[in-house]
Amino acid sequence: MSLSLYYHPYSRAAGxxxxxEEAEVAYDLRVIDIMKGEQKGSELVAKNPMGKLPTLVDGDVVVTEASAIALYLADRYAPGRLAPALDDPRRGAYLRWSFFAPSVIEPAVMAKHSGWAVKEVAAGWGSFASMIAAAESAIAGKPFVLGEAFSMADVVLGGTLRFMMDFKQIDPVPLFKDYVDRLKVRPAYQRAEARNLAMRSELGLQ
Structure with missing residues (x-):
């Protein structure tokens, strides 16, 4: 049985x-028209009460939240290749930076660009400057989060940095740009981007 991804090319499901593709598992796309609000329809809400994309269905298992889906795929379908083993000391860094992307990068960017008045000591994401410094430390002096080995943590962290730079929410400093450029040459990334572009065309989107 292939996996089903509730998807729209202009949502986090694109990532x-x-x-x-990195997990090398068969999947099909169930396109949800977010322009028409279909993500709040009964079919998706029954699986994901948030009514949001992405939502992954793997048999009887439902996984939501982009980062959780990525880590689930690595653990289930590519253990040892995309995810360090449970007893591998590298798993600490793997989990740390995978969770850093949605729990620190995203809210820090949102806070800055929305002008939220928050106390750094009270906000789980600290400050925008400290977030940038931490993100830089994750990849400084090495090609990937785990050093020479690519992992699903790079999909999560690198994908977040790519998105933020594309939308000019994070400056494309050389460290980030070089890291993202390394990720963009991966065949799996290129296959995913080609399919996203094809789906945009199929759906008549710019």
Missing amino acids: TLWAL
């Missing part, structure tokens, strides 16, 4: 295609 989930990269995770699926």
Whole structure:
């Protein structure tokens, strides 16, 4: 049985295609028209009460949240290749930077660009400057989060940095740009991007 991804090319589900391609697992797309609000329809809400994309269905298992889906795919379908083993000391860094992307990068960027008045000591994401410094430390002096070995943590962290730089929410400093450029040459990334572009065309989107 192939996996099903509830998807729209202008949602976070677009990035989930990269995770699926890296995992080398068969999947099908169930397109949800977010322009018409279909993500709040009964079919998707029954699986994901948030009514949001991406939502992954793997048999009887439902996984939501882009980062959780990526880590699930690595653990289930590519253990040892995309995810360090449970007793591998590298798993600490793997989990640390995978969770850093949605729990620190995203809210820090949102806070800055929305002008939120928050106390750094009270906000789980600290400050924008400290977030940038931490993200830089994750990849400084090495090609990937785990050093020479690519992992699903790079899909999560690198995909987040790519998105933020594309939308000019994070400056494309050389360290980040070089890291993302290394990720973009991966065949799985290129397959995912080609499918996203094809789906945009199929759906008549710019």
